[in-house]
Amino acid sequence: MAETRAIGAAERRARLGVRHLLAGGARAGSAEEVVDGLVALHGTDPASVFLAVGARLSGAPGGLGPVGDVERALYEDRSLVRMHGMRHTVFVLPSGLAAAVQASTTDPAAVRERGTLLKHLAAGSPLDATWLAETERLVLAELAVRGEATGTELGDAVPALRSTYVYGKGTRQEGVQSVASRVLRVLGMEGRIVRGRPQGSWTSSRFRWAPAVPHPALDPAEARAELIRRWLGACGPATEADLKWWTGWKVTEVRGALAAVGAVPVGLDEGTGFVLPDDLEPVPPEGAGPEPWAALLPALDPTPMGWQGRDWYLDPEHRAALFDRSGNIGPTVWWNGRIVGGWAQRPDGEIVHRLLTNVGAEAVRAIGVEAERLAGWVGVVRVTPRFRTPLERELGAGQPPGGTAAQ
Template sequence: MLEGMAETTARTIGGAERRARLGVRHRLAGSARGGTAEEVAGALVALHGTDPASVFLSVGARLREGVGPVGDVERALYEDRSLVRMHGMRHTVFVFPAALAAAVQASTTDPAAVRERTVLLGHLAAGSAFDAKWLAETERLVLAELAVRGEATGSELGLAVPVLRSTYVYGKGTRQEGVQSVASRVLRVLGMEGRIVRGRPQGTWTSSRFRWAPADPHPALDPAEARAELIRRWLAACGPATEADLKWWTGWKVTDVRGALASVGAVRVTLDEGTGFVLPDDVDPVPDPESGADAEPWAALLPALDPTPMGWQARDWYLDPEHRAALYDRSGNIGPTVWWNGRVVGGWAQRPDGEIVHRLLTDVGAAAERAIAAEAERLAGWVGGVRVTPRFRTPLERELSGG
């Protein structure tokens, strides 16, 4: 047994209890919905940010009636900066509470940034005359320009700093050989190192043409302590989970996952798929909102790449394996999903005319169908005339949308 790890308990946590935890902790059950974007993001630990629209749709699905997510998310991201968009787990862009950014940077992003800089320098050395000194001077010019402007797009920075428009030959001598621009790679490295941050995009809230701005500096944290903090937050939101779930979600080495579990004193419990972990103060059973006199069934329409369906590697406890082919693309990215009481029961899409349509893959009964239809109507109400097309298309989403 790892030092610091609690002994295996007699507790077995089955799928029903895990779904009960999910409904409340992920702000999906009606009484658990949040009042602000910050509250929702804090409950989920991170909002998947690869597709900009997913951030807004994920928050909107979890806000109380009458709260408009678009303005609230934009305020948090671009005015208050209480939420920050940055690279995190698995080298992927997420939106985190600003208070958690330092832990993500130290535990996850810094090691990835070191590798990213090393790879870029290797590509420059192989395909151009540029070296580390040239790269450092280019970065200095970019940071100086942003300090004056406050924010700028990559194109605007390229006009102001002409060397940023330089190119290099990628994959020289291979089938993949081609000419690439330096700009996107330099801005990516600076962003991963926490020196610049994505700001308000051009266009609507679905746009990925972000402006860049100087980043608020993160306090330096010990990487091991940072990993423990991130695991603590994640287990509070998503526990119980297996070691494999945690390794997949974080992208860390298994030794780092085990060290973090030991640091927080994680308690072993029994799950259908094997040994899982919860925090020491989270062993007791939780109320089940699906049954009893105070039953609170809930419906939700979650977007592509939502943090709930993308939260665990093992998903059978909330997703019928027979539905995976329709709801995931070939790379494992989930599309828009319909939920009923903690289970994925179908998918949804938006047609070119803006209509929200859905299809159930499971018989859920008339009451559930009415609740799901009401959620679809609520979603359509605040999306308005904005057209939302997931970045990663899945079979069912393509079929429903007609695209």
């Protein structure tokens, strides 16, 4: 019987630097390369998508820069798509992966979302499934004519979309709510409409809606296998718990997908992990490790949010400063595969950071270079994370109490 391959924390951090396009020589040339390499970017906070790409981009085609390159991919070429996916969360994905995410993850969530909406309508209004189907038909017809429209514009064109219902009737949460956002959410989750270009700048969450390109219908089990194959290629090794957390699937679905791709168990510090069958060679090869690297990653970046077990790249003592109460991570500072601090943007636009551990002079210089690079392309735009964390709040407010913000 073959001995189980052991992969220690140092090797995992080396894999992370290269495969997550953070080590200097591993950076990408386009937004598509970044998203393809990472599988998916968290899209709940629109600014995070642009910041995550910018941290990994060596130079965009035509000198577009991170903002122009992401906007081109999302809204012109449509090579990237923003949609609901894993854990009922909005992600930006390669368009070629959208069908697998839809079949493996979004379709079951959409069924629950539609059922919940109908339940709420039945309890708090005279509106029913027939009304909902007709309203959806009118919305889709309007979008087919317009090409894209905001929720407000659709409400003006389809008055039924301005209907209301009583939410939480008879409870402390009782209140009148509009159906518009719920109806558009269901249509989006079912892959019938898609978020288009937002109103305002790249930090805005007020999206226009557009007709979606239909996804090919895939077998859910095959779709889960495809998603796991892609994810292990970018993030392996990972434990069963990591995979269950990231996908939001049942344990049986995770195990079925691991079996379908022939995943191989390996020994990790926290227990058994899994890699693809062709990914057992040491990474990097002897004497060929990546050069030391630094990075400033945004809130909800896919690297710190890639695994449920994070002790191999995050000191547990730093969690309280870097996460909010719901488990969302704020902006982080990285050195050689570890989170070593956090950063924020002050109201005057200045990018500041604080190191939570002693990293040495070389790291301080490299982190400073990354901070300058970030400030250079963000420019006059002000970026405030949607989910704010203790350290980010302190730094963003100005001189933080109990410490000195590193410039």
